[in-house]
Amino acid sequence: MGKTKERLILLVTDAITLSLGWIAYYLIRVQTGWVDVSIVPDLWMPMVLVTAYWQILFLLVGLYRPWYAASRFDELTLVFKTTLLGCLILFFVIFVDDEGTTVGTSARLLILLYWGILMVCVGSGRLFIRSIQRRMLIAGIGSHNTLIVGSPARSRELYDQVVRYPALGYRISGFVRVEKPERKKGGAWDRGIRILGGLDDLGTIIKREGIREVLIALDSKDHNRLLEIVSKCNGRPVGLKILPDLYDIISGQARTNQIYGFPLIDISPQLMPAWEEAAKRSLDVVVAALVLIAGLPLWLIIGIAIKIDSSGPIIYKQERVGKDGSRFRILKYRSMKADAEKAGPQWAHRRDPRITRVGYVLRRLHLDEIPQLWNILLGHMSLVGPRPERPVFVEKLTKEIPMYPRRLKVRPGITGWAQVKHKYDESIDDVRKKVQYDLFYIENMSLRMDFKILLSTAYHVLLGRGH
Numbered sequence: 001m002g003k004t005k006e007r008l009i010l011l012v013t014d015a016i017t018l019s020l021g022w023i024a025y026y027l028i029r030v031q032t033g034w035v036d037v038s039i040v041p042d043l044w045m046p047m048v049l050v051t052a053y054w055q056i057l058f059l060l061v062g063l064y065r066p067w068y069a070a071s072r073f074d075e076l077t078l079v080f081k082t083t084l085l086g087c088l089i090l091f092f093v094i095f096v097d098d099e100g101t102t103v104g105t106s107a108r109l110l111i112l113l114y115w116g117i118l119m120v121c122v123g124s125g126r127l128f129i130r131s132i133q134r135r136m137l138i139a140g141i142g143s144h145n146t147l148i149v150g151s152p153a154r155s156r157e158l159y160d161q162v163v164r165y166p167a168l169g170y171r172i173s174g175f176v177r178v179e180k181p182e183r184k185k186g187g188a189w190d191r192g193i194r195i196l197g198g199l200d201d202l203g204t205i206i207k208r209e210g211i212r213e214v215l216i217a218l219d220s221k222d223h224n225r226l227l228e229i230v231s232k233c234n235g236r237p238v239g240l241k242i243l244p245d246l247y248d249i250i251s252g253q254a255r256t257n258q259i260y261g262f263p264l265i266d267i268s269p270q271l272m273p274a275w276e277e278a279a280k281r282s283l284d285v286v287v288a289a290l291v292l293i294a295g296l297p298l299w300l301i302i303g304i305a306i307k308i309d310s311s312g313p314i315i316y317k318q319e320r321v322g323k324d325g326s327r328f329r330i331l332k333y334r335s336m337k338a339d340a341e342k343a344g345p346q347w348a349h350r351r352d353p354r355i356t357r358v359g360y361v362l363r364r365l366h367l368d369e370i371p372q373l374w375n376i377l378l379g380h381m382s383l384v385g386p387r388p389e390r391p392v393f394v395e396k397l398t399k400e401i402p403m404y405p406r407r408l409k410v411r412p413g414i415t416g417w418a419q420v421k422h423k424y425d426e427s428i429d430d431v432r433k434k435v436q437y438d439l440f441y442i443e444n445m446s447l448r449m450d451f452k453i454l455l456s457t458a459y460h461v462l463l464g465r466g467h
Contacts, residue, residue, distance in 0.1 A: 007064050009129060014058060017125035018051045021118045028117075029110060050090075054118075057086050062274025072130045076123055083122065087115040134167045143171035145210050149202065149229055150178060150217030150243075158217040158243050173209045176202055178218065178225050199225070202232045215264070216242040227403075234405035237324040241266055271410060272445045279447055284382050288373040299370060302333060302362070309358040312338030315371055320388035323411045328380040330388060331371035335359025366461050369414050376414070384450045385413025386438040397431060407438050410445070417441035417449070420456040 026043050058064060061082050063075075091111040136142050143166075148155045155175050162170050174194035196205045205211070214233055218225060226242070233240055241264040272280065292299070303314045316334040319327055336354045355363065362368040375381040381388065386407040389397070397404045418437035441449065 006066055006133075010064055010126075011055065013125045013129050014055060014122060015051055017121040018054050018118070019047055021114075021121035022047045022050055024117050024121070025114045028113065053090075054083075054086060054122075057082060060275035060278050065274060072127060075126060075130065079122055079126060080119060083115060083118050087111055087118070090114075137169040138166045140166070140171065143169045144212035144239075145173045146170040146213040146215060147173060147176055147196070147202075147205065147209070147211050148215045148217055149176040149199070151219045152177070154217035154219055154243065158215055162215070170213060170215070173211060174205075176205060178229075199228065199232070202229070203236070206233070206236055206238060211238055213239045213241070216240065218242070231403050231405065234403065234409065236405075239266070271442060276445075276447050280382065280384075280450060283447075283450075284376050287383060288376040291370070292373050292377075295370070302358075302367060302370075305358050306334055306356075310334075310337060310356045319391060320412070321391055321394045321408065322380050322388060323408060325408055326380075327391070328375065328378075328388075331374055333359075333362055333368045333371060335362050335368045366415075366457070372414050380411070382411040382413045383415065384441075384453050385411050385416055386441070387416060387419065387434070388412035397435075401432055401435055403439060404435055406442060407435065410442055415453060415457040417453055420453055420460060 023043070026047075061078065063078060063082065088111075133142070146162075148158055148162075150158070155177075159172060159175075162168060162172060174196040176196055176199060178199050196209065206214070214229075216226065216229055230240065243264060271277075306314050312334055314334060316332045316336075317329045320330050322328050335356060336352070336359055337356060359368065372381060376383065394404075394408075416438065417440060418434035421437050441453075
């Protein structure tokens with residue numbers, strides 16, 4: 001079951017169960033006579049509004065994220081917490097202001113009753129969907145192509161546990177060794193296991209086999225290889241989990257995700273809480289749309305100025321690498337001469353002679369980035385994030401800078417922590433320094449940090465400290 005299809009099924013299921021819950025509550029409230037209602041409220045319009053309210057709340061807390069191979073109990077616990085919070089909000093926003101119902105004990109009983117009905121309806125719907133999903137996974141439908149990377153003994157141990165529980169949804173495509181396989185007869189690698197290659201081939205194997213999950217099974221002495229494995233997987237749309245040592249578990253050093261009795265540590269966790277991620281995306285869209293519309297006369301004047309100043313197109317387009325390695329075209333006001341890269345791809349310098357007169361002003365005020373707002377609306381970029389780089393440089397820097405592909409786990413941004421904390425890229429050392437800032441941002445992503453970066457960017461723009 002794909003992510004989009006799973007979300008759609010959950011949205012439809014929740015819409016049905018939320019509506020049924022509201023109808024049941026309405027019938028109890030209005031037609032049983034248990035509550036004195038002098039004015040009979042409408043059924044349908046409030047039902048539509050309340051259903052939309054709940055689905056927005058579910059989206060913000062992450063209930064529409066793929067719940068792949070996860071605990072149904074954990075999902076119900078999140079539903080419990082979310083509906084409790086949501087009902088408290090409804091109590092203060094709606095029920096306290098209900099003219100047809102006596103406020104006080106009856107209002108408290110009503111909200112408690114509604115919460116109980118809601119929990120039963122939504123919880124039952126979710127359990128029904130997850131039970132069907134589990135049966136499909138057991139039948140091999142919707143399973144993810146999975147690699148096991150590690151040493152022979154630990155890989156075989158993990159493989160035996162995974163195949164015992166098909167509901168986990170891991171379809172083992174094969175193994176990637178971190179060392180040369182044992183060749184003697186009867187060794188762990190001679191028992192019908194498909195070996196796809198070595199660690200150097202990991203990136204190619206992931207792409208060729210359509211891998212969605214990578215399970216890491218290392219001996220204690222091999223933990224220094226973990227960074228190399230993570231580095232090779234970063235920037236690719238795969239989940240990463242590691243089988244921890246027993247010592248790690250009993251000493252409390254590993255926060256494990258235990259399904260069916262054996263632990264796996266998620267080493268590529270969610271970077272932002274779901275509600276913050278949704279708020280970040282909403283902020284991106286609102287700001288981009290407002291700036292594009294409000295500043296339209298200025299954007300037209302800039303376009304005319306560029307055309308008068310030098311020959312060539314007004315908008316500069318170039319292929320860049322986005323989230324999870326996806327390709328898109330950046331859109332900028334052209335600030336360099338039309339033949340600026342006739343000698344091949346190269347980094348621009350602060351006093352680059354290829355920059356035009358209008359381009360110099362645009363760069364100082366960051367106005368050359370304005371067309372990028374269209375890429376934000378399309379979902380290719382964000383207001384805040386690592387700078388998007390060209391494929392040729394991504395390939396080069398991936399080889400030279402450890403963890404560089406980690407930057408590809410988030411949408412690239414118009415501005416970012418690296419841009420406000422470090423000078424313009426003029427050398428590989430500058431890029432290395434900026435990568436450190438990018439990784440710091442990724443590991444500490446939050447709305448608070450985004451606002452801090454946006455304010456710093458505005459400060460730089462007002463002082464004319466652009467690139």
